[in-house]
Amino acid sequence: MTQVTKTDVLIVGAGPVGLFAVFELGLLDLKCHLIDILDRPGGQCAELYPEKPIYDIPALPVVSGQELVDRLMEQIRPFDPQFTFSRIVASLERLPDGGFRVTTDEGEAFEAKVVVIAAGGGSFQPKRPPIPGIEAYEGKSVFYAVRRMEAFRGEDLLIVGGGDSALDWTLNLQPVARRLTLVHRRPEFRAAPDSVNKMLALKEAGKIDFQVGQVKALTGENGMLKSATVKGPQDEVEIACTRLLPFFGLTMKLGPVAEWGINLNENLIPVDTEKFETSEPGIFAIGDINHYPGKLKLILSGFHEAALMAQAAKRIVHPNEKVVFQYTTSSTSLQKKLGVLD
Amino acid sequence: MTKLTFIAFDGATFEVEAENGSTVMENAIRNGVPGIEAECGGACACATCHVYVDEEWTDVVGQPEAMEEDMLDFAYEVQPNSRLSCQIRVREELDGLVVRVPERQA
Numbered sequence: 397m398t399q400v401t402k403t404d405v406l407i408v409g410a411g412p413v414g415l416f417a418v419f420e421l422g423l424l425d426l427k428c429h430l431i432d433i434l435d436r437p438g439g440q441c442a443e444l445y446p447e448k449p450i451y452d453i454p455a456l457p458v459v460s461g462q463e464l465v466d467r468l469m470e471q472i473r474p475f476d477p478q479f480t481f482s483r484i485v486a487s488l489e490r491l492p493d494g495g496f497r498v499t500t501d502e503g504e505a506f507e508a509k510v511v512v513i514a515a516g517g518g519s520f521q522p523k524r525p526p527i528p529g530i531e532a533y534e535g536k537s538v539f540y541a542v543r544r545m546e547a548f549r550g551e552d553l554l555i556v557g558g559g560d561s562a563l564d565w566t567l568n569l570q571p572v573a574r575r576l577t578l579v580h581r582r583p584e585f586r587a588a589p590d591s592v593n594k595m596l597a598l599k600e601a602g603k604i605d606f607q608v609g610q611v612k613a614l615t616g617e618n619g620m621l622k623s624a625t626v627k628g629p630q631d632e633v634e635i636a637c638t639r640l641l642p643f644f645g646l647t648m649k650l651g652p653v654a655e656w657g658i659n660l661n662e663n664l665i666p667v668d669t670e671k672f673e674t675s676e677p678g679i680f681a682i683g684d685i686n687h688y689p690g691k692l693k694l695i696l697s698g699f700h701e702a703a704l705m706a707q708a709a710k711r712i713v714h715p716n717e718k719v720v721f722q723y724t725t726s727s728t729s730l731q732k733k734l735g736v737l738d
Numbered sequence: 739m740t741k742l743t744f745i746a747f748d749g750a751t752f753e754v755e756a757e758n759g760s761t762v763m764e765n766a767i768r769n770g771v772p773g774i775e776a777e778c779g780g781a782c783a784c785a786t787c788h789v790y791v792d793e794e795w796t797d798v799v800g801q802p803e804a805m806e807e808d809m810l811d812f813a814y815e816v817q818p819n820s821r822l823s824c825q826i827r828v829r830e831e832l833d834g835l836v837v838r839v840p841e842r843q844a
Contacts (some may be wrong), residue, residue, distance in 0.1 A: 444783040517777070523844060526814040558811050581816055586808040610816065645812045647844065648777070 398505050403429040403478065404713050406498050406508035408485050408653070411439020413683030413698030414514035415468040415477075420706035422475030423722075423730055426713055429478040429506060431485050431498070433519040438465035440516055443646065454696060464695075474735045480504060484519050488656045494678065510709045513658075513665060513674070513681040514698070517648035525556065525642045527611050536619035538640045542569070550574050552636055554624055556611055557643030563587035565641060566595055570604055577605040577635050579626055607633065614640070653685075661687060671708035672701045678712055680705045740828050743836045744771040744789075756828040762837065763787040763824035773839035780824040785812040786843040787823040792836035799826060799835070814844050 405421050407414045410432035418428045434443055441450075441461035449458045459467070483500035488511065491497055498506045522540035524530060530538060542548070542565055553573040555566050558580040564587075566578050578595065585592045598604045609628035616622045623636045650663045658665055659675035664687035667674055672688075674681050682705050683698035691697070710719055724730045731737040744752040744766055756765040766774040766787070778784035782805055791799045796819050802810060806825045810816050823837065 440778075444778050445781045448781045448783070523812060526842075526844075558808075581811060582807070584804075584807065586811065644844075 409514040410437040417702040418472040418477045424710040509713045516684045518650040520646040523644040523647040537621040551639040554637035558585040561643040563591040672705040762826040788813040789837040
């Protein structure tokens with residue numbers, strides 16, 4: 397029997413809005429557990445634009461994506477939120493007592509009275525390169541991640557990309573593969589200079605091949621690759637390969653949320669503007685993933701949604717408690733929760 | 739104002755009057771040019787506002803900077819005249835600029 401983690405509120409997505417929800421829920425004595433597909437908090441702020449400035453957070457004239465995340469993490473620390481990273485929420489089912497059971501793609505199970513979907517533009521997943529027919533090879537001879545290096549022993553490996561993933565796996569899999577070819581559309585790389593130098597040294601030593609170009613076509617049978625056609629600056633070359641690892645970064649996909657029985661509208665979740673609750677009682681949606689008349693996809697709107705959602709979540713988790721509205725500035729009980737009372 | 743022409747993948751032409759200082763991407767979005775997604779909103783962080791600059795204009799428009807080149811790695815069917823339209827700022831010299839939208843974004 398798998399161990400079940402119990403919490404008051406399960407938050408899907410650890411972007412800025414999911415993080416701030418911890419604060420608003422925490423003030424109301426609700427404990428939170430967050431699940432995110434990335435390996436760290438911050439969502440798009442951390443993955444897409446950690447160093448880019450944001451100018452529309454109230455009272456912060458300018459803040460970088462990463463700094464906003466760092467400040468939110470500091471702000472919610474008193475509430476001791478729990479995180480499960482690098483997981484996607486695979487399933488969600490309603491329990492007889494009205495709560496929910498949530499399971500990740502790795503089988504971890506959670507039970508919560510309330511589920512908050514703060515999944516932004518969806519979950520970050522590997523981008524599929526624009527090669528016709530690549531789907532037929534996926535999971536058999538085309539992989540977007542390396543789970544076990546041994547799976548590539550003795551294979552003719554083609555790695556495509558110019559970032560850290562492509563270069564790191566080139567260096568790590570070179571000793572394991574029978575032959576390894578790296579393909580990138582230009583001779584410059586985004587990856588760390590040290591990795592690039594190591595790769596170039598392997599190339600000089602004749603231990604790997606490097607080809608400038610873009611993969612245009614794949615040849616093989618029954619999902620097993622035989623070769624790839626690479627269009628270079630001058631002409632096309634055919635490269636024999638039995639395994640292909642494309643590293644084209646991440647894209648956002650709605651993912652399994654679509655299968656949870658919640659009403660959707662063009663990949664967004666319609667909610668009411670009093671509680672930000674979905675068509676399923678007890679499941680809320682806040683931030684970029686929800687929709688209502690006048691919706692703006694702004695972080696500050698998501699913060700507002702989190703505050704109102706928290707009031708409704710409180711009534712579900714503690715139905716017999718009377719909620720008294722209080723200000724953090726003047727309420728000693730809120731200050732005690734924040735750990736700022738002497 | 740500077741005149742820009744977008745040619746969608748299906749051949750539909752969009753002629754727009756663009757304000758100098760705005761980005762080519764912003765003008766595509768404002769005018770509903772199909773095929774420009776601009777998922778990240780213009781932060782040079784997603785490669786979904788990819789366009790092909792008309793051959794006659796590549797010199798005037800110029801080459802992408804290093805950060806944009808890095809993002810172009812993620813674009814679909816990159817060619818020597820590929821640019822991310824959020825990184826092209828509209829200016830007087832671009833009056834008459836023609837860009838084509840690729841078959842799809844990443």
